Amino acid sequence: MPNIDYAAEPAVAREKGTSVGGRLGLLCRSITERVPWYVWWLAPAFIILAVITIFPFFWLIYMSFMKIQLAPGKPDLFVGLENWVDMFFDPSIPHGWILLAQYVAASMVLQLGLGIGIALLINNMKGEGFFSTVFLIPMMVAPVVVGHLWNLLLNSSYGIYAWLLKTLGIYAKGSLLSDPQTALWAIVAMDTWEWTPLIILIVLAGLKSVPKDTIEAAHMDGSNRFQVFFNVTLPYITPAIVIAFLLRFMDNMRFIDKILITTKGGPAEATKTLPMYLFLKTFRQFEIGAAAAIGFTLLFAIIICGIIVTNTILKERGAE
Amino acid sequence: MKRISRRDFLKTTGATAVALSFPSILTGKAQAAEYAGINWKPSADEIKKWRQFEGETVYVLTENTPPSVGIRGAASDFTKLTGMKAEFTLEVMDPLKEKIFLDLRGGDPKFHVNYSQPRPIGCVICEYWTPINKFVDVKTGKSRMPDLPDVPDTPKGLHDAFMPLHPEQGCQYYDPELWYGLPYDTAMGMLFYRKDLVDKYGKKFEDQYAKPMKPDFNTTWDDLYDMADFINKNCDEVDSGLGFHMAQNWPINQDYTAFLMSWGVKKEGFSKIEHYEAGQRNPGPYLSDPQDYEKAVEVLEYMKKLQDVIHPDSKIWDWGGLGTAQATGKIAMQMNCGEFCPYVEDPNESVIAGKAGYAVAPKGPAGIHAYEVGASGLSIPAALPLKEQKKAWLFVLWATGPVGQWEAFTKYYGTPVRKTAYEEARKRGWLKEDATFRKAQHLWIQEIQMVDHLDGFCLGPKIPTYSQYLDIAGGELSKWIAGQTPTPKQCLDNMISRLNRLHKV
Numbered sequence: 001m002p003n004i005d006y007a008a009e010p011a012v013a014r015e016k017g018t019s020v021g022g023r024l025g026l027l028c029r030s031i032t033e034r035v036p037w038y039v040w041w042l043a044p045a046f047i048i049l050a051v052i053t054i055f056p057f058f059w060l061i062y063m064s065f066m067k068i069q070l071a072p073g074k075p076d077l078f079v080g081l082e083n084w085v086d087m088f089f090d091p092s093i094p095h096g097w098i099l100l101a102q103y104v105a106a107s108m109v110l111q112l113g114l115g116i117g118i119a120l121l122i123n124n125m126k127g128e129g130f131f132s133t134v135f136l137i138p139m140m141v142a143p144v145v146v147g148h149l150w151n152l153l154l155n156s157s158y159g160i161y162a163w164l165l166k167t168l169g170i171y172a173k174g175s176l177l178s179d180p181q182t183a184l185w186a187i188v189a190m191d192t193w194e195w196t197p198l199i200i201l202i203v204l205a206g207l208k209s210v211p212k213d214t215i216e217a218a219h220m221d222g223s224n225r226f227q228v229f230f231n232v233t234l235p236y237i238t239p240a241i242v243i244a245f246l247l248r249f250m251d252n253m254r255f256i257d258k259i260l261i262t263t264k265g266g267p268a269e270a271t272k273t274l275p276m277y278l279f280l281k282t283f284r285q286f287e288i289g290a291a292a293a294i295g296f297t298l299l300f301a302i303i304i305c306g307i308i309v310t311n312t313i314l315k316e317r318g319a320e
Numbered sequence: 321m322k323r324i325s326r327r328d329f330l331k332t333t334g335a336t337a338v339a340l341s342f343p344s345i346l347t348g349k350a351q352a353a354e355y356a357g358i359n360w361k362p363s364a365d366e367i368k369k370w371r372q373f374e375g376e377t378v379y380v381l382t383e384n385t386p387p388s389v390g391i392r393g394a395a396s397d398f399t400k401l402t403g404m405k406a407e408f409t410l411e412v413m414d415p416l417k418e419k420i421f422l423d424l425r426g427g428d429p430k431f432h433v434n435y436s437q438p439r440p441i442g443c444v445i446c447e448y449w450t451p452i453n454k455f456v457d458v459k460t461g462k463s464r465m466p467d468l469p470d471v472p473d474t475p476k477g478l479h480d481a482f483m484p485l486h487p488e489q490g491c492q493y494y495d496p497e498l499w500y501g502l503p504y505d506t507a508m509g510m511l512f513y514r515k516d517l518v519d520k521y522g523k524k525f526e527d528q529y530a531k532p533m534k535p536d537f538n539t540t541w542d543d544l545y546d547m548a549d550f551i552n553k554n555c556d557e558v559d560s561g562l563g564f565h566m567a568q569n570w571p572i573n574q575d576y577t578a579f580l581m582s583w584g585v586k587k588e589g590f591s592k593i594e595h596y597e598a599g600q601r602n603p604g605p606y607l608s609d610p611q612d613y614e615k616a617v618e619v620l621e622y623m624k625k626l627q628d629v630i631h632p633d634s635k636i637w638d639w640g641g642l643g644t645a646q647a648t649g650k651i652a653m654q655m656n657c658g659e660f661c662p663y664v665e666d667p668n669e670s671v672i673a674g675k676a677g678y679a680v681a682p683k684g685p686a687g688i689h690a691y692e693v694g695a696s697g698l699s700i701p702a703a704l705p706l707k708e709q710k711k712a713w714l715f716v717l718w719a720t721g722p723v724g725q726w727e728a729f730t731k732y733y734g735t736p737v738r739k740t741a742y743e744e745a746r747k748r749g750w751l752k753e754d755a756t757f758r759k760a761q762h763l764w765i766q767e768i769q770m771v772d773h774l775d776g777f778c779l780g781p782k783i784p785t786y787s788q789y790l791d792i793a794g795g796e797l798s799k800w801i802a803g804q805t806p807t808p809k810q811c812l813d814n815m816i817s818r819l820n821r822l823h824k825v
C-alpha cells in the first residue's frame with residue numbers, strides 16, 4: 001500500500017479518489033461540468049413546482065384510499081378501494097358527469113363560435129380598438145361578482161332580464177335559475193358572457209399574424225371570402241384557437257363559481273355538475289377521502305381530454 | 321437649550337403614562353362597580369372575576385344573522401362588564417361552516433368562540449369543542465372554577481334559565497350529560513301573512529270556503545293551501561299567495577322535517593334514535609316502519625300539491641330569498657323564521673311594514689303544529705389554552721346571559737333564548753298580537769309555540785352524517801317537487817336505499 005500523507009497532499013488524494021471527501025468532490029465536479037448552467041438556474045423553480053404540484057398529486061391518491069377522520073386525535077383509516085367502489089353506487093356521480101358534459105359542450109360551442117365570429121367581424125374594422133376594449137370588460141369582472149350580478153338580473157322581483165323575458169312573452173315562470181329545465185343554460189349564458197372576450201382576444205392576436213399578401217394573392221386567384229377564410233386564414237389562426245380551446249376547456253371542466261353563487265347545485269340537482277358535487281363532498285360534507293377519489297377521476301379526465309384534443313388538432317396540421 | 325438625558329426622558333414619559341392611565345383605571349373600576357343589567361347585578365366579588373382579563377380581546381366567529389348582528393351591536397356592554405373587547409367575524413352559514421372546520425382542524429384555533437349551529441356544524445365537529453361541564457355545574461349554574469363567575473341569574477338551575485329544549489338542541493351531542501356550549505339564539509319557523517289582504521278579501525274567502533281567512537290556532541296545511549289558491553285567483557296585490565324556502569338541501573329539508581312531524585312521523589323517520597334532542601351517532605334504517613312510510617308518502621304528495629299554488633321561485637329560495645320576496649310585496653304569506661320579522665316590519669326595507677300578521681305553524685293530520693327551529697349555542701374550541709378558554713367562557717356567559725340577550729333583542733332585534741327576556745317583554749306588553757313594538761311580534765309567536773306546542777319543535781336528525789343526509793334527502797326531494805321522479809314512493813325508496821347505504825344498515 002502506498003504511503004501517502006493525506007494531510008500534506010489533500011489534492012493528490014482527492015484526484016485519486018481514495019477518500020470519501022475525495023469521491024464526493026469528484027462527483028460534484030462531474031455534475032457541475034455535465035449539467036448545463038441554465039438547469040441550475042431553473043432548479044429552484046422546478047423544486048417549488050414539484051412541492052406544490054407533484055406532492056399534492058400523490059397525496060390525493062393516498063387520501064383516496066383513506067377515510068379521513070374529522071374527530072381530533074383519531075388516526076385516518078385505510079379503507080382500500082371503498083371510496084372508489086362507492087363512486088359506482090352514488091347516483092350523483094353519473095348525473096354530475098352528464099351535466100358537466102352538457103355544460104362544457106354548450107359553453108365551448110357558444111364561446112368559441114361567438115368569439116371567433118366577433119374577432120373576424122372586428123378585425124381591421126374601423127374602431128377595432130374601441131370594440132375590442134368594450135368586449136373585454138366582462139372578462140375583467142371577478143367570476144363571483146358575475147354570479148351575483150346575473151342573480152340580480154334574473155331575479156323575478158327586480159331583475160331586468162327577468163322582466164324583459166316576461167314582457168317579451170319568452171319566459172314568465174319566475175327566474176330562469178329556479179326552473180330545472182333552464183337553470184343550467186342560464187349559467188352557460190353567464191359564463192359565455194364573461195369568457196367569450198378571452199376567445200376574441202386570442203383569435204384577434206392570431207388574425208394579426210395572417211400575412212396580408214397571402215390573402216390578397218388568394219383573392220387575385222379568384223377565391224371567394226369563404227374559401228379565403230377556410231384555406232388561408234383558418235390554418236394560420238388554428239394554433240390560437242387550440243390555445244383558446246384548451247384554456248376554456250380546462251376552466252369549464254372545473255367550473256363551479258357561478259353555480260355556487262346562484263343555484264348551489266339545484267334546483268332538483270339541475271346544476272349539480274361533477275365539480276360542484278366534488279366541492280360539496282369536500283367542503284360541505286367533509287368526506288375528504290371520497291372527494292379525493294372523485295377529484296382524481298376528474299383530473300384524469302381533464303388531462304386525457306386535453307391530450308386527445310391537442311394531438312388531434314396538431315396531427316391534422318402536421319398532415320397538412 | 322437643555323439636553324434631556326435618556327434616563328430623564330424615560331422617567332418623564334413613564335410618569336405621564338401613569339398619570340394618563342390613572343383616570344381610566346378609575347373609570348373602568350367605576351364602570352364595573354356600577355354595572356347592572358336587566359334582572360342582574362353582579363356582586364363586587366363577581367365583578368373581579370369578570371374583569372380578570374381586562375384589556376384583552378375575544379375573537380368570535382358566528383353567523384351573519386340578526387341574533388349575531390344583535391350581539392355584535394350590544395358588545396359595548398360586554399366591554400363595560402369585563403374590560404375586554406369582542407371582535408366579530410360574521411359569515412353566511414356555508415362559509416362559516418368551512419371557516420370553523422378549518423380553524424379547528426388546524427389544531428391552533430384563532431377564534432375563541434364558535435357559533436355552534438347543531439345542524440349542520442355541531443353534529444359533525446362537536447368533538448373539537450370543549451364540554452363546558454368543566455367550567456360549570458350544568459344543574460345549578462354554579463362555577464366549578466373558583467376564579468370564574470357563576471352563570472348569571474339561574475335561581476332555578478341552568479336548564480331552567482333557557483327556553484324549553486334549547487339546551488338539549490343547541491348544546492348536547494350524542495351524550496345528554498355533556499354540554500358543548502350554552503344556548504344563544506333561536507330561529508323559529510312561523511307563518512307570516514298579510515293582514516291587509518285578510519281584511520280586504522276575508523269576507524269573500526269566507527263565503528267561498530266557509531272558513532275564516534285569518535290564520536289562527538286551528539289553521540291546517542290544507543287551509544293554507546286554500547288561502548294561497550284563493551289569493552292567486554283573486555288578489556292583484558301580490559304575484560303569489562304563498563312562498564316557501566325550498567332550495568335544494570337544507571332549506572327544503574327543513575320544510576320536509578316539519579311536514580313529517582305534522583303528519584305524525586316520529587324522530588325524523590329514523591328508528592334507532594334514542595335521544596332525539598341529543599342525537600345519535602348511527603340513526604339506523606330510514607322509514608323502516610310501514611306506517612311512517614305511508615305518512616311520508618302523504619307528505620310528499622302534499623309538497624307536490626303545494627307547487628301549484630306557491631311562487632315558482634320557491635325552488636331556489638332559502639330563508640333570506642323568501643324573506644325578501646315578502647318584504648318586496650311579491651308573496652302574501654311565507655313559512656319562515658321569526659328573525660325575519662324585524663326586516664319585514666322595517667319601513668326602510670319593506671313595502672309591507674305594519675301590514676304583516678304572524679301565526680303559529682299550521683297543523684297537519686296528526687294535530688301537531690310542527691315548526692323548524694335553528695336552536696344554536698356558542699362553543700369554545702378544546703385546543704385553546706385554558707386561559708384563552710376562560711376568556712371565551714366569559715364572553716359566552718355574557719352573550720347567553722340575561723343582559724346580553726336583552727340588549728341584543730331590544731336594540732338590534734336578536735332572538736333571545738333566555739326566559740328572562742320573554743318575561744320582561746311580556747311585562748312591557750310586547751308579547752301579544754299587534755303590540756306597539758312591531759319588531760318583536762315574532763317573540764310572541766315563538767313563546768306560544770314553545771309553551772303550547774313543544775311537540776312540534778323540530779330541526780332534522782342530529783347525526784354525524786347530517787351533511788350527507790341533506791345532500792341525499794334534499795336532492796331527492798328537490799327532484800320530486802320538480803317532477804323528475806315519477807312517484808312519491810320512488811322518491812322515498814331512493815332516499816331509503818341511499819341513506820341506508822350511508823349508514824351501512
